[in-house]
Amino acid sequence: MAQLKLSLFSNNFPDFFIIDHTGLVDIAKIETEQDRRDATFAWTGPSLNFGTTGMLVRAVAPPGFCLRIATFDDFRIHSKFFTGIIDPQVKAEVIEESTFVLQAAEIDPNQASFRSVKFPDRFIRHRNFELFAEPVVTPAELQSACFRMTNPLHPSEF
Template identity: 30%
Template sequence: MAIRLQSFNFPEFFVRHQNFEGELMKLNTPGFVEDFAWEEEFAGTDAEGFTLVRFRSKNFPDRLLRHKDFRMVLEPDDRSSLFRKDSTFRRRRGLSGDPEAGWRSYESTNFPGHFIRHRNFHLFMDSKEPKLAADATFKRITV
């Protein structure tokens, strides 16, 4: 099932890949709607009971969203331990918004306290700061 990740503080913007980097853009980007579609893969649960997920591109199914030097990038799965850690996230209640409304934040498994967030409409892995919580909150929308 394909999903899109909607931004909490810019609800008309969604996570996409462009030039194999994670970006936040309006969905009306002509000809590139498939770049906004992801498959959220279940990757188990951690010791604290959090669901672990990975985001696979729908139009490049051999590639997953991962952090590399704290930038979110789309790369082929090389099946290494580091790649698995860099591409696996704890699905947590949203740092902003009502979790009952479906808002979630995604924490790095190998850099606890760091979350996927947008900065200047580019996706990064950044540390949790209250003033940046809205930038690290997303809603899954089924396509």
């Protein structure tokens, strides 16, 4: 599994990074060292080139958590511990709901959007500073699904 480390910040709120807040994933300002840790991810795809498919997983402790579309919570993005799932069917479902295509953002093709593989009409986007997987059509929705990749905010251990 490739370990391409990165942090992602909102295109329209450049001071707000994607942060795993212990189960729920939001965009927020980096205020503490823990925030830096919680905003550092690994992309499991073969590269950070547009068109690659992969998962966003925590790059710092605790390991084994990925960003998952929680269909049971209105398609909210949750972090989910997936490496310890024993049931192969459940694990496959979690991985499927956590796999995205990295693509050029429609509103700014120099930046990134993450389109769901399982739900191809849905993109990771922020709404009210919370992350969801939703269809994006209007300019405001397209903007909220546009993220800028940057160097990881924390040196990762994995």
